[in-house]
Amino acid sequence: MMPKAVFLFLILIASNNALALSPEEILKKVDQIRAPGNTFVFDLKLTYKKDGEKDAIQRFTVQVKDADKSLVRFTYPANNKGRLLLMVGNNMWIYIPDTKKPIRISPQQRLLGQISNGDVARVVYSLDYNAKLLEKERIDERQCIKLELTARTKEATYGRILLWTDAEDFEPQKAEFYALSGKLLKTALYKGYANVLGKRRPLIMEIRNELCKGEYSIMEYSNMKAVDTPKAFFQADYLKHIR
């Protein structure tokens, strides 16, 4: 057992560490953990689970550039293979092979279960949300900072997010996502921390549907690499030429 005094001392250090930074800076630290740099690629497995039912699985390869540009390639199942989802700023297009025509969609349109296009295509929060520091709370024995993120634009996927990050290393632990109406839509837990590209990063995000109990989705990140994808790839008209 850790002596109480040592524990309090650690909390104090952690608190000082957090207090030295503004909420926006804390959010940037969280983003740096979730996104390894400005330009990278990763594979994503999305599993939708519901009590008593067979899991539904989708797989993607995601290329990210400059935080606000993402290209999502659908790789599984067979009927979605070859589809592309492009997000540039708040603009989003879906490209269905064989039509050569990107179709504009809204970020609200869903992929599977509670996972929206924005959840897959956007891996940082600081671009879309303003941060405000709330109280400190403990989650699973960890002292956490609670941040309130409010949407900067109407195009942000959520109206408000409550985010709990470790007070010492800013590793995100939990998030609650709210609609503009204020309704709690889903709760996410950041899990599976492992050393990837020089930092401990969460490779699993477990998302519970708060509107429908018993439903949850798991996002598993793998093969994260720092790769510089050409800027041209992130243009709607380029999609039909992607190899």
Next chain:
Amino acid sequence: MKRIVLMAILVFLPFQINAAMIEVVNQITYYQSKGNTLLNPESKLVTLPSVENKLYSNLSSSLTYKEWFKLAVKSRYAWTINDVEGGTFKNLVDNAYIDLKTGGTSFLTIGKENLQEGVGLSYNPTNFLAEGKDVDYSQREEERKKDVEGNYLLRFESIGENLTLSFLVAPKIGSLQPEPMRQQLRLYSLMGDVDVALSYFYAEQEKLGLNISGIVGNNTELHTEIGLTKGSKRGFLRKKEEVGPPNSGVYKYEIYDIADEEKIFAQAIAGGHYTWDNKTNLIIEYLFNQDGYSKSEWHEFIELVKNASSNFKKPPVDFEAGIFKENLRLANSLMTYRTLRRNYLFFRLSNPELFDCYDSQLTVLLNVDDHSCVVMPSIDCKKFQNMVFRLGVNWFSGNSQSEFGLVPQDTEIQMEARYFF
């Protein structure tokens, strides 16, 4: 032998086969005939099938070599059998082209390509190149654009940071591509958060197209698409000559075009999508078709059809039904359902995950001018991996002198099983 294998490995090793997909579909359609319509009186003009089975497979794949070469192929093999015509087999090639990267962001495409244009869902007034190609209306709106036979063309596209410029030529190639030469220049730009595409199409008729789309907030997409065509595409029916004895009152009909080829005709779509938090999606579009029949033109057309129809059912003394049959055949050839009149409204309410595994939608296309409509509910069951089962109904409603009231079927019921490899 070893040398051949080694050479084959050396030649093919750098190539990569991507996104190879086979889709096998079996679709059974039951048609409930109206039995008696103005265009097919007492079903005596044409015997329509009551059941049809369509088995088809789509094969699509691509072969790439690094970034600079891509060979894409998509073909459809369809075997159709019904209780009137028996069996027919079709092999259609939608895509068979080579896409070469000629520079950093410029490409040259050569071959047969299904190139779709337009931001509308129900109809695309700027889809100039694909005009005249068969569309399978038994499929959902998005799928209809995927399974369309391509055009032989040569296309150059240069994608800049703020502007994309593309130019294509689809030449006349004997019986392979009998259409006159078509050329299209297209400019596209993302202006702020709005997509803008402008195209100029040059063929027998000159056309200009404009597409604009953007999002408002997190849930709403708005779009508009405008196509301007020099000259009309519409054919009209009229009395050509009186036949039989003088003052018989019996006429042979003919089809004629509007003579004014300089007049500009506009077709425009305006609409949007709204997605609720529970994934339900509503799409509403309004179509204005200046090239459709006006109220007086439609009245004139219907009067001619009524006359031909009643004379076909009961020919006047000394006349044979053949002349009236030909008149009705001409009238039938003008029936371009879905764009016959000037004003249409399209609604689609869908939810991709109703009870988790059912992709359901209710679609209505309303002819605002005569209040006839087609109602299309459908449901896809996606419970099984790589398989989709669909049940869909097309119900045509309207009085006997309205657009959808003239459709010879009352109801079409479709059952479909789709398997993806």
